[in-house]
Amino acid sequence: MSPLARLLVSSQFAFNVGFFAVLPYLADHLSGSLGLGGWLVGLVLGLRTFSQQGLFVVGGALTDRYGPRPVVLAGCALRVSGFCWLGFAEGTAAVIGAVVLVGFAAALFSPAVETEIAREAVCLEEADGIARTRVLAKFSAGGQAGALIGPVLGALLLSGGFRAACLAGAGVFALVLAGHWRLMPRSAAAPAARRERVDVRVVLHHRRFLALAVAYATYLLAYNQLYLALPAELERSTGSQSALGWLFALSSAMVVAGQLPLERWAAARLSWRGFVMCGLVLLAVAFVVAGVLSPLGGLWASAAFVVLLTLGQMLVVPATRAWLPDLVDARRLGLFTGALSSLAGMVVLAGSAPAGALLEMGGLWPWLVLAAVPLTGLALVPGRAGERATPATTRTAEGVQGAGGG
Numbered sequence: 001m002s003p004l005a006r007l008l009v010s011s012q013f014a015f016n017v018g019f020f021a022v023l024p025y026l027a028d029h030l031s032g033s034l035g036l037g038g039w040l041v042g043l044v045l046g047l048r049t050f051s052q053q054g055l056f057v058v059g060g061a062l063t064d065r066y067g068p069r070p071v072v073l074a075g076c077a078l079r080v081s082g083f084c085w086l087g088f089a090e091g092t093a094a095v096i097g098a099v100v101l102v103g104f105a106a107a108l109f110s111p112a113v114e115t116e117i118a119r120e121a122v123c124l125e126e127a128d129g130i131a132r133t134r135v136l137a138k139f140s141a142g143g144q145a146g147a148l149i150g151p152v153l154g155a156l157l158l159s160g161g162f163r164a165a166c167l168a169g170a171g172v173f174a175l176v177l178a179g180h181w182r183l184m185p186r187s188a189a190a191p192a193a194r195r196e197r198v199d200v201r202v203v204l205h206h207r208r209f210l211a212l213a214v215a216y217a218t219y220l221l222a223y224n225q226l227y228l229a230l231p232a233e234l235e236r237s238t239g240s241q242s243a244l245g246w247l248f249a250l251s252s253a254m255v256v257a258g259q260l261p262l263e264r265w266a267a268a269r270l271s272w273r274g275f276v277m278c279g280l281v282l283l284a285v286a287f288v289v290a291g292v293l294s295p296l297g298g299l300w301a302s303a304a305f306v307v308l309l310t311l312g313q314m315l316v317v318p319a320t321r322a323w324l325p326d327l328v329d330a331r332r333l334g335l336f337t338g339a340l341s342s343l344a345g346m347v348v349l350a351g352s353a354p355a356g357a358l359l360e361m362g363g364l365w366p367w368l369v370l371a372a373v374p375l376t377g378l379a380l381v382p383g384r385a386g387e388r389a390t391p392a393t394t395r396t397a398e399g400v401q402g403a404g405g406g
Contacts, residue, residue, distance in 0.1 A: 002124060005135055007183050008117045011072075011176060013142040015109070018172030020150025021157065022083060022165050023048075026099075029162040034090065044099050051103030052110075053345030057200070060111040060338020064331065068112040069184045075109030076177035080170045087166030111338040114321065118333065122325050132325075133275070136318040137263035144255035151245070202332060203339045208382045209328055212320065213340050215276065217347035218377030219316045222283045223309060224348050225355065225370060226251065230302060232359050233290065237297050247302060251310045262314050275319030276381050282312035283374035291367025312374070327382070 001009070030036045030044060063071050082101035089095045117139050121132035157165040203209065226248070234241050266275055286308030293301035320340070328336040351373075358366045 001130075001135060001138070002120060003183070004185065005117065005120045005124065005138075007179070008113055008120065009139050009142040011113055011180070012117075012139055013146040014172055014176045014179075015106075015113075016143050016146025017150045017153065018079070018083075018169040018176070019106075020147050021154035021172070022086070022169040024151050025154055025158060025162060025165060026086075030095065033162060034095065036092065036095075040092065044096060047096060048099045048103040049345070050349070051100045052106045053348075054342055055104060055107035056111045056341035056345070057203075057335065057338040059108040060115060060334040060336070061200075062108065063112040063115050063334030063338075068116040068334075069180065069186060071112040072109045072180050072184065073177060075105045075107075075112065076173050076180065077105075078108065079105035079173045080177065083166045083170035083173065087163040087170075107338075111334060111341065115334040115337045118321050118325050118337065119330075121322065131263075131267050132322045133263050133267050133272075133318050134260070136321045137259045137314075139321075140314070140318055141256050141259040144252045144259070148249060148252035148256060151248075200335070200339075202329070203336060206328065206336075209324075209336060209339075210343075211380045211382045212276075212323065212327065213343045214347070215280070215377035215380040216316070216320050216340060217344040218373050218380075219276075219280060219283060219312070220344040221348050221351045221355070222287070222370065222374045223313055224352065225287075226306070226309060228352065228356055229290075229359055229367075229370065230305060233294065233302050233305070234299075236362070237294065237301060238299065243299060243302070247306045250303075251306050254307070254310045255314055259314050259318075262311070263318060266315060272319045272323040273381055273383065275315045276323075277378055279312040279315030279319070280374040280378045280381070282308050282315065284371040284378075286312065287367045287371035291364040291371075294364070294367070 027041055027045060030041045036044070059071060059075070078101055082098050082105055086095070086098035086102060089098045117136065118132075121130075121135035124130045124135055125132045153168070154165050157168050230247065231241050231244055234244055234247075266278070270278065286305050289308060290301045290305035293304055321337075324336060324340065325333055355370065358369055
């Protein structure tokens with residue numbers, strides 16, 4: 001990979017190390033050390049999700065206007081400030097302010113980094129013939145490696161208290177800030193659209209993007225059941241959630257070890273549309289298999305659910321990111337990258353409560369209804385994605401669609 005690509009993949013790893021060293025332990029800190037009620041803990045966590053996922057479109061638009069470098073630097077600085085504030089916050093208002101700041105920081109640097117890795121992947125494909133999905137698969141694997149290591153680091157740091165974990169997380173982001181200040185090229189911060197007025201209406205008028213975004217949202221809603229359906233199934237089948245951490249670790253380890261081999265296999269056989277559709281099918285199968293195996297008890301249903309759901313994610317995510325630069329106007333790639341996450345986040349927010357109510361029913365039917373979610377997305381995936389995801393074919397089959405928009 002190019003030096004810029006290596007920097008961005010390393011950044012994603014470091015972001016997740018710092019993030020997961022702190023956030024998995026936030027709910028326990030709020031309810032235990034600070035004594036907040038359950039509804040208030042839920043509100044704080046919801047505000048963090050909204051300030052991050054819901055505002056990705058802001059970070060994406062700023063990336064288009066000013067380039068990724070200043071947006072990444074600003075996001076890292078805010079994350080350092082947010083973690084330091086969170087470590088010392090005691091009152092409810094202070095905690096909410098710190099958590100919102102932590103979330104908004106990610107709404108800046110994440111879409112900036114995702115936009116730039118997509119652009120760099122396209123450049124490497126055109127210059128050296130490296131499939132863009134290969135670079136984006138490494139990006140996903142780097143992030144999951146951080147998600148695997150971060151909670152372990154956080155657990156070790158918690159012996160010194162939650163404040164120590166927060167300050168360590170702030171230290172990680174301070175190093176990332178210094179690294180980007182030193183290594184991220186200024187030439188990357190010169191997109192053609194920096195002097196154009198940001199107009200979010202172009203997103204709403206781009207039908208093919210909206211179709212892909214809704215399909216991606218069905219993936220994210222399905223994948224989010226790792227945090228809702230999986231704990232419920234473990235509680236029902238084993239009487240506890242003690243295996244939950246191990247299953248999360250299994251999911252992360254699968255991405256770290258298997259993302260690149262799976263990408264190589266799929267890129268030789270599938271278009272980007274095929275990547276996404278196969279991934280959505282695997283997500284649907286995960287719910288069906290979990291529902292069928294659930295009566296057996298033990299970990300069978302939960303383990304199968306995690307494996308199949310993770311395989312679906314490993315296909316959908318890099319292919320969607322690879323497809324986006326050819327689907328939308330290159331000058332507004334940041335805006336569309338942010339909008340993709342924001343729209344998906346709103347769907348997850350709207351769908352989580354009905355999914356939770358559905359799971360309370362028990363039995364096979366809730367699993368089958370949830371399986372219909374990614375199958376709905378299957379019908380929305382845009383067509384004309386090219387015959388293969390390899391560089392030569394994607395250029396000939398999709399190059400004419402590049403900057404045209406809707």
